Amino acid sequence: MNRSTWIEQLGFGVLRLCTLLVVFLIFWLIIDLFIKGGDSLSWIFWSTFPQKGMTAGGIFPTVVGTAFVTLITALFAVPVGVASAIYLSEYARDHFLSRLIRASIRNLAGVPSIIYGLFGVALFVEGLRFGTSVLSAGLTLGLLSLPYIITATEEALKTVPKSYREGALALGATQWETIRSVVLPPALPGITTGIMLGLSRAAGETAPILFTGVAYYLRYLPGTVWDSFMALPYHLYVLATQHHAIEEVRPLAYGTALTLLAMVTVLNIIALQIRYRFQSQPTG
Amino acid sequence: MTDKLVVRNLNIAFGEKQVLKNVSITFPDQKIVALIGPSGCGKSTLLRSLNRMHDLTPQAMVTGEVLLDGHAILGAKVDVVDVRRKVGMVFQKPNLFPKSIFENVAYGLKVNKMGDKNLIRARVEEAIKSCYLWDEVGDRLDKPALELSGGQQQRLCIARAIAIAPEVILMDEPCAALDPISTLKIEELMLGLREKFAVVIVTHNMQQALRVADSTAFMYLGELIEYGPTTEIFNHPQHELTQRYIQGAFG
Numbered sequence: 450m451n452r453s454t455w456i457e458q459l460g461f462g463v464l465r466l467c468t469l470l471v472v473f474l475i476f477w478l479i480i481d482l483f484i485k486g487g488d489s490l491s492w493i494f495w496s497t498f499p500q501k502g503m504t505a506g507g508i509f510p511t512v513v514g515t516a517f518v519t520l521i522t523a524l525f526a527v528p529v530g531v532a533s534a535i536y537l538s539e540y541a542r543d544h545f546l547s548r549l550i551r552a553s554i555r556n557l558a559g560v561p562s563i564i565y566g567l568f569g570v571a572l573f574v575e576g577l578r579f580g581t582s583v584l585s586a587g588l589t590l591g592l593l594s595l596p597y598i599i600t601a602t603e604e605a606l607k608t609v610p611k612s613y614r615e616g617a618l619a620l621g622a623t624q625w626e627t628i629r630s631v632v633l634p635p636a637l638p639g640i641t642t643g644i645m646l647g648l649s650r651a652a653g654e655t656a657p658i659l660f661t662g663v664a665y666y667l668r669y670l671p672g673t674v675w676d677s678f679m680a681l682p683y684h685l686y687v688l689a690t691q692h693h694a695i696e697e698v699r700p701l702a703y704g705t706a707l708t709l710l711a712m713v714t715v716l717n718i719i720a721l722q723i724r725y726r727f728q729s730q731p732t733g
Numbered sequence: 734m735t736d737k738l739v740v741r742n743l744n745i746a747f748g749e750k751q752v753l754k755n756v757s758i759t760f761p762d763q764k765i766v767a768l769i770g771p772s773g774c775g776k777s778t779l780l781r782s783l784n785r786m787h788d789l790t791p792q793a794m795v796t797g798e799v800l801l802d803g804h805a806i807l808g809a810k811v812d813v814v815d816v817r818r819k820v821g822m823v824f825q826k827p828n829l830f831p832k833s834i835f836e837n838v839a840y841g842l843k844v845n846k847m848g849d850k851n852l853i854r855a856r857v858e859e860a861i862k863s864c865y866l867w868d869e870v871g872d873r874l875d876k877p878a879l880e881l882s883g884g885q886q887q888r889l890c891i892a893r894a895i896a897i898a899p900e901v902i903l904m905d906e907p908c909a910a911l912d913p914i915s916t917l918k919i920e921e922l923m924l925g926l927r928e929k930f931a932v933v934i935v936t937h938n939m940q941q942a943l944r945v946a947d948s949t950a951f952m953y954l955g956e957l958i959e960y961g962p963t964t965e966i967f968n969h970p971q972h973e974l975t976q977r978y979i980q981g982a983f984g
Contacts, residue, residue, distance in 0.1 A: 542791050612828035616890075619784060620841035620897060621818030630844070631830055 486703020514678035521587025530598030586662030594647035601643020645720030743797035767946035784820035821894035827886035860896035884915025
């Protein structure tokens with residue numbers, strides 16, 4: 450074996466090792482969670498309220514709360530995010546202001562989530578007087594997921610060949626007709642993936658909902674968007690660090706973690722399914 | 734012979750770069766005009782200005798006039814959608830949408846709301862037939878258009894363009910990506926198109942200009958150097974540049 454192929458082999462070896470390390474860590478994480486929390490998983494765990502000061506019972510209200518708040522997040526962030534991306538990618542001309550806006554959106558993705566939480570308090574809870582509620586928390590998480598949705602949508606729109614746009618415009622389509630019928634359909638799988646990733650990031654966040662609507666414990670489910678709610682990530686935080694009998698509730702904490710992971714995974718699987726369906730269906 | 738399109742003193746610059754310099758030319762109805770010249774001479778830019786496709790280039794600066802049947806088509810007040818409905822375009826590479834064969838040809842009819850379902854169906858069939866494609870695709874109109882061969886795709890692009898009954902057809906090197914047999918079929922098709930439309934074609938292929946064009950315009954560095962009947966341009970070029978170009982001295 451000569452020197453250059455030897456170096457190449459070594460290079461590939463390092464790359465392979467790094468990949469294996471990542472896979473190993475993920476499997477370790479999941480297996481560890483299952484060993485420590487698998488026993489607490491059951492239909493009853495998911496469908497009952499916490500009991501005896503959270504030392505027994507289930508996590509039903511946290512599952513409902515997280516699902517509810519994520520729905521509000523989606524209702525706000527998906528239309529606003531996709532619309533902004535369409536504007537930036539298809540309509541806005543390339544000048545200083547549009548470049549500044551684009552760079553700001555990219556940077557928003559790097560803002561720590563606790564900052565979103567404080568901003569949510571100032572704007573939604575206090576400023577708009579939405580109180581600590583599903584609405585305030587959902588909108589705050591919406592702000593957090595917007596940069597992901599906008600960036601992913603813009604990237605997806607960019608992959609649609611310019612020749613499609615030219616073809617439609619040359620046939621007398623308006624710019625909006627072109628976007629709706631020729632540009633958006635092939636970009637949809639990419640947009641959906643971005644939306645799901647943004648939403649699953651939001652669903653797992655604790656800091657932004659901490660001051661904007663999540664509750665330590667509630668006896669009732671949120672009935673309207675004006676109610677407070679319990680949420681999976683915050684419940685996990687409570688069980689892991691704030692509880693008076695941390696050791697005792699550890700299996701429940703691991704069960705909660707598994708449930709949160711499962712919900713986020715389901716969102717990601719839905720994204721993959723949508724992507725797969727769009728790609729495999731006969732186009733037409 | 735009526736003049737379908739009249740270009741007067743057209744200047745186009747992209748940023749600092751002047752691409753068309755004071756070009757004046759007329760395109761007659763029911764004739765084929767070929768635009769020839771070396772790469773970068775401005776022939777594609779001239780072609781794209783005839784249906785306002787240069788609007789898509791943000792930094793384009795345009796002065797001068799383009800008249801379609803005597804009406805100005807440049808300028809912010811003109812309904813650009815109407816211009817593009819009347820002046821169709823076929824591009825260098827086939828650019829069918831990832832939709833069915835039928836939906837591709839029906840697209841222009843639908844966005845321009847040209848008739849109900851039955852009328853659209855009839856017009857799609859007619860357009861496909863007049864591009865000699867019916868025997869090849871008539872029984873599988875609901876199949877994805879992108880499964881067709883390159884030559885078939887380009888003929889379907891032409892069918893898509895003529896389905897909305899334009900008045901002018903612009904073709905930007907329509908055979909550049911095709912094999913010789915597909916090229917001949919497209920050329921045959923062009924000669925048929927001439928009976929209904931004004932046709933303007935940009936080509937790098939001198940033989941193609943000779944075979945199909947009634948008139949030929951030679952452009953160089955953004956200027957129109959010579960314009961006349963194709964046989965005159967090729968047999969008795971008045972300008973030395975034209976002569977050298979058609980003899981293949983540069984290109």
